[in-house]
Amino acid sequence: MFPTNKALATQHLEEFLPRAGIDYTSTRNYDYGRGWRQNVSMLSPCVRLRLLPEWEICRKALAHYKISQASKFIDEVCWRTYWKGWLEQRPSVWATYLTELKSELTNRFDGSEYHKITEGNSGIKFMDTWTRELKETGYLHNHTRMWYASIWIHTLKLPWVLGADFFMRHLLDADPASNTLSWRWVAGLHTPGKCYLAQADNIRKFTNGQINPDIQLATEPAELALSTIQPEPERLTHSKPLPTQGRIGLLLHDEDLSAASWLKQTSNCESIAGILPVSDYRCHKLSASVTEFRSACLKETLAENDGTYCTTVEAVLDWAQATKLDHVIMAQPSVGIWSEVLPTLETAFNTQNIQLTTKRHWWDEQLFPHATAGFFKFKKAIPSALTQLETPLLKL
Numbered sequence: 001m002f003p004t005n006k007a008l009a010t011q012h013l014e015e016f017l018p019r020a021g022i023d024y025t026s027t028r029n030y031d032y033g034r035g036w037r038q039n040v041s042m043l044s045p046c047v048r049l050r051l052l053p054e055w056e057i058c059r060k061a062l063a064h065y066k067i068s069q070a071s072k073f074i075d076e077v078c079w080r081t082y083w084k085g086w087l088e089q090r091p092s093v094w095a096t097y098l099t100e101l102k103s104e105l106t107n108r109f110d111g112s113e114y115h116k117i118t119e120g121n122s123g124i125k126f127m128d129t130w131t132r133e134l135k136e137t138g139y140l141h142n143h144t145r146m147w148y149a150s151i152w153i154h155t156l157k158l159p160w161v162l163g164a165d166f167f168m169r170h171l172l173d174a175d176p177a178s179n180t181l182s183w184r185w186v187a188g189l190h191t192p193g194k195c196y197l198a199q200a201d202n203i204r205k206f207t208n209g210q211i212n213p214d215i216q217l218a219t220e221p222a223e224l225a226l227s228t229i230q231p232e233p234e235r236l237t238h239s240k241p242l243p244t245q246g247r248i249g250l251l252l253h254d255e256d257l258s259a260a261s262w263l264k265q266t267s268n269c270e271s272i273a274g275i276l277p278v279s280d281y282r283c284h285k286l287s288a289s290v291t292e293f294r295s296a297c298l299k300e301t302l303a304e305n306d307g308t309y310c311t312t313v314e315a316v317l318d319w320a321q322a323t324k325l326d327h328v329i330m331a332q333p334s335v336g337i338w339s340e341v342l343p344t345l346e347t348a349f350n351t352q353n354i355q356l357t358t359k360r361h362w363w364d365e366q367l368f369p370h371a372t373a374g375f376f377k378f379k380k381a382i383p384s385a386l387t388q389l390e391t392p393l394l395k396l
């Protein structure tokens with residue numbers, strides 16, 4: 001259902017682009033139901049892995065349209081960069097989410113309602129339809145995600161962290177930043193005083209009357225502990241210069257497969273490998289379909305680059321030793337599952353005297369520092385990043 005390599009993802013984008021202007025602006029909020037989603041791109045599982053990175057999508061959109069015509073689509077694509085930049089500067093929000101999740105899963109939560117909903121057996125027909133779609137396809141429309149999260153938190157009064165975790169397990173595009181922060185936004189934790197309350201009329205309208213909620217939806221926000229309200233942004237770490245001497249290897253990973261292009265161009269790489277940290281995926285209980293999709297994308301990218309597929313840090317170390325590497329370079333992974341993997345990798349390389357250097361793409365370097373407050377402040381920095389897309393060689 002979703003492309004697993006760059007060529008197919010690009011073709012999918014090219015086919016969507018004629019609808020990415022005024023049509024997207026006026027219809028993107030409609031969820032016409034499974035199989036009828038031509039009004040949105042459905043590219044998020046590929047964008048999540050940066051099989052198609054944000055800057056390439058924007059560049060292609062601007063080749064089709066004037067900036068004013070494609071601005072809604074470009075804004076949505078940039079929401080992803082915004083969420084990532086925001087979390088990157090507040091790693092404690094991810095850590096707190098994990099702690100609260102663990103506590104809800106083990107101590108405090110009576111799970112009967114939770115199990116009924118997540119098994120698609122809640123008796124609320126439209127929620128069960130959405131749950132089935134999520135588990136069977138790994139995708140939900142953006143508006144439906146908002147309704148689902150709102151009903152979960154404000155109407156059913158279930159802990160938001162359990163809902164975020166349920167999405168993380170099943171969405172093919174599951175992303176620690178976009179998912180956790182969107183749930184926090186719906187809950188009212190992102191912008192204090194503002195939450196998202198789903199309304200029956202709005203659901204009827206934007207599903208073209210296909211869904212008519214048969215339960216009373218909350219009209220007041222659920223009361224939440226405000227302990228997880230946003231901390232002050234931390235300073236972003238700067239990438240170190242890339243090595244220029246010695247034997248260099250490129251390590252790809254599920255946070256940025258586009259490094260096979262932009263990072264490879266910068267160094268004389270002797271060898272390429274890729275890692276999907278499947279045991280960490282298991283710890284976070286990501287579903288088999290998420291693991292399989294990402295594994296397929298990574299394997300296809302590696303096949304195009306004659307690279308070695310790894311699923312453990314030990315296998316990466318074997319590759320680095322077998323190819324006699326002095327340095328390994330990789331795209332800087334974002335806060336999330338990689339917050340646990342990266343230190344292990346660094347320690348393993350240190351023991352073998354192999355230098356690990358991580359690098360952010362210039363798009364992130366340029367835009368992340370603007371993700372300190374709300375999206376509307378961040379948005380002002382987008383035009384300047386877009387003008388640089390015309391530079392023939394990507395600046396690092």
Ligand SMILES: Cc1cc2nc3c(=O)[nH]c(=O)nc-3n(C[C@H](O)[C@H](O)[C@H](O)COP(=O)(O)OP(=O)(O)OC[C@H]3O[C@@H](n4cnc5c(N)ncnc54)[C@H](O)[C@@H]3O)c2cc1C
Pocket residue numbers: 028040041042043044045047048076077078079080083140141142143145146149167171173174175176178179180182183186
């Ligand atoms: C509760 C909740 C949880 C979410 N969890 C995730 C998640 O784990 N991963 C994820 O990628 N998105 C998440 N989103 C954002 C959004 O719902 C999806 O990115 C979008 O539905 C993907 O569908 P599409 O590719 O057809 O989007 P399109 O409308 O075609 O948009 C194009 C691209 O822009 C990006 N995008 C669009 N809207 C958003 C947004 N609001 N936030 C961030 N990026 C956006 C996506 O990469 C998307 O592929 C979540 C939203 C909510 C409300």
